[in-house]
Amino acid sequence: MNPSSVRIGMIGYQFMGKAHSHAYRDLPFYFDPPVTPVLQAVSGRNEEKVKQAAEKLGWQSYETDWRRLIERDDIDMIDIVTPNHTHAEMAVAAAEAGKHILCEKPLALTVEQAERMHEAAEKNAIVHMIAHNYRFAPAVAYAKKLISEGRLGEINHVRAQYLQDWLVDPEAPLVWRLSKDISGSGTLGDIGSHSIDLARYLVGEITELVSTMKTFVKERPLAESSAGLSGKANEEKKGEVEVDDAAAFLATFENGALGVFEATRYAGGNRNGNRIEINGSKGSLRWDMENMNHLEVYFENDEPGLQGFRTIHCTEEDHPYAGNYWPAGHMIGYEHTFIHLAYEMMKGIHSGSAPVPNFRDGVINQRLLAAIEQSHQTRQWVKTGGGEHETN
Numbered sequence: 397m398n399p400s401s402v403r404i405g406m407i408g409y410q411f412m413g414k415a416h417s418h419a420y421r422d423l424p425f426y427f428d429p430p431v432t433p434v435l436q437a438v439s440g441r442n443e444e445k446v447k448q449a450a451e452k453l454g455w456q457s458y459e460t461d462w463r464r465l466i467e468r469d470d471i472d473m474i475d476i477v478t479p480n481h482t483h484a485e486m487a488v489a490a491a492e493a494g495k496h497i498l499c500e501k502p503l504a505l506t507v508e509q510a511e512r513m514h515e516a517a518e519k520n521a522i523v524h525m526i527a528h529n530y531r532f533a534p535a536v537a538y539a540k541k542l543i544s545e546g547r548l549g550e551i552n553h554v555r556a557q558y559l560q561d562w563l564v565d566p567e568a569p570l571v572w573r574l575s576k577d578i579s580g581s582g583t584l585g586d587i588g589s590h591s592i593d594l595a596r597y598l599v600g601e602i603t604e605l606v607s608t609m610k611t612f613v614k615e616r617p618l619a620e621s622s623a624g625l626s627g628k629a630n631e632e633k634k635g636e637v638e639v640d641d642a643a644a645f646l647a648t649f650e651n652g653a654l655g656v657f658e659a660t661r662y663a664g665g666n667r668n669g670n671r672i673e674i675n676g677s678k679g680s681l682r683w684d685m686e687n688m689n690h691l692e693v694y695f696e697n698d699e700p701g702l703q704g705f706r707t708i709h710c711t712e713e714d715h716p717y718a719g720n721y722w723p724a725g726h727m728i729g730y731e732h733t734f735i736h737l738a739y740e741m742m743k744g745i746h747s748g749s750a751p752v753p754n755f756r757d758g759v760i761n762q763r764l765l766a767a768i769e770q771s772h773q774t775r776q777w778v779k780t781g782g783g784e785h786e787t788n
């Protein structure tokens with residue numbers, strides 16, 4: 397490995413492929429990473445399409461078999477941006493080949509797979525991360541700083557919602573996100589996992605939970621093709637929806653806080669409403685991805701008469717990552733969260749330290765997803781084990 401660069405091999409090239417490619421390309425433009433990402437090779441199953449993707453997204457070469465990509469001596473890190481059912485096999489193979497790994501969320505289909513991935517990564521001493529990108533919005537990272545400094549006091553409430561609406565139409569096709577074999581779970585693992593990650597990051601570990609889940613539309617037209625959230629519907633053939641459309645759960649945290657969570661793809665008008673509100677003994681904060689540069693904060697010790705939520709535009713030098721872009725007030729967007737994630741990954745590879753969130757976070761998240769499903773099935777509260785996790 398060249399000490400000044402990290403040669404990346406990316407598996408998959410659509411929605412997240414585009415977001416990650418952009419991040420690697422723009423990272424050295426705005427930041428000074430200790431090692432520079434090199435877009436060495438991208439892999440896909442269809443030669444014509446992967447060749448086009450390599451040209452469009454800026455990759456130097458391509459492969460049509462991900463195993464070949466992992467074997468290549470000129471690749472230092474594997475980036476997995478394929479559907480969830482492929483993550484475990486790819487990550488274990490990459491770890492065994494000694495490649496660092498960035499893997500999309502949710503880490504796997506099951507807890508067993510996620511644990512296997514974490515064990516392989518630790519055993520082979522590679523640097524690993526899971527792509528919970530919303531942690532890296534400057535407003536969220538600043539919220540973390542405020543909470544860590546005790547500005548909110550003792551945390552009492554966590555209110556997290558992830559609201560989308562792309563399935564309200566019953567004729568929307570059965571894309572891979574609706575097949576249990578491919579996705580593991582539905583809305584829960586796809587977007588509920590992001591809320592879980594934000595809550596764990598900002599407040600701490602969940603110890604116990606109770607849930608309910610719902611599938612509103614049980615049958616949909618098969619998808620002839622799909623990319624990201626959308627697809628082309630087959631007009632004649634239908635298939636069964638095997639996963640949840642919505643999930644809601646109550647949780648208690650190790651530090652005593654009470655959490656209320658909701659994830660759905662049926663909240664009409666909410667395109668990507670990833671929101672979190674936290675209330676503590678000394679103050680509150682709230683954030684909404686659809687207004688991602690803003691953080692609303694409230695402090696109990698503000699002057700009487702002036703008390704209330706105030707809105708901070710997190711584009712100042714003092715806000716994490718923001719100072720690397722534009723003068724205050726000149727905003728950044730969704731894609732920049734991935735630049736920050738890539739920055740942490742490059743720093744981790746350079747220093748050999750463990751950046752977060754990593755596969756350990758992925759395992760804990762996966763355990764919570766499993767506990768939520770278990771609670772729904774048994775109609776019981778489930779103890780989750782908090783953050784306990786050791787590799788064998």
Ligand SMILES: NC(=O)c1ccc[n+]([C@@H]2O[C@H](COP(=O)([O-])OP(=O)(O)OC[C@H]3O[C@@H](n4cnc5c(N)ncnc54)[C@H](O)[C@@H]3O)[C@@H](O)[C@H]2O)c1
Pocket residue numbers: 407408409410411412413440441462477478479480482500501502527528529586622623624625
């Ligand atoms: N961090 C986020 O906010 C975020 C957002 C969207 C998706 N994701 C995650 O990213 C991953 C990919 O999702 P997406 O929306 O980019 O999907 P997508 O359908 O847009 O793209 C999937 C890619 O994987 C390839 N692929 C599919 N099956 C494969 C296989 N068996 N072997 C090799 N390649 C295969 C496809 O050709 C395509 O290039 C998922 O794990 C998803 O949960 C994360």
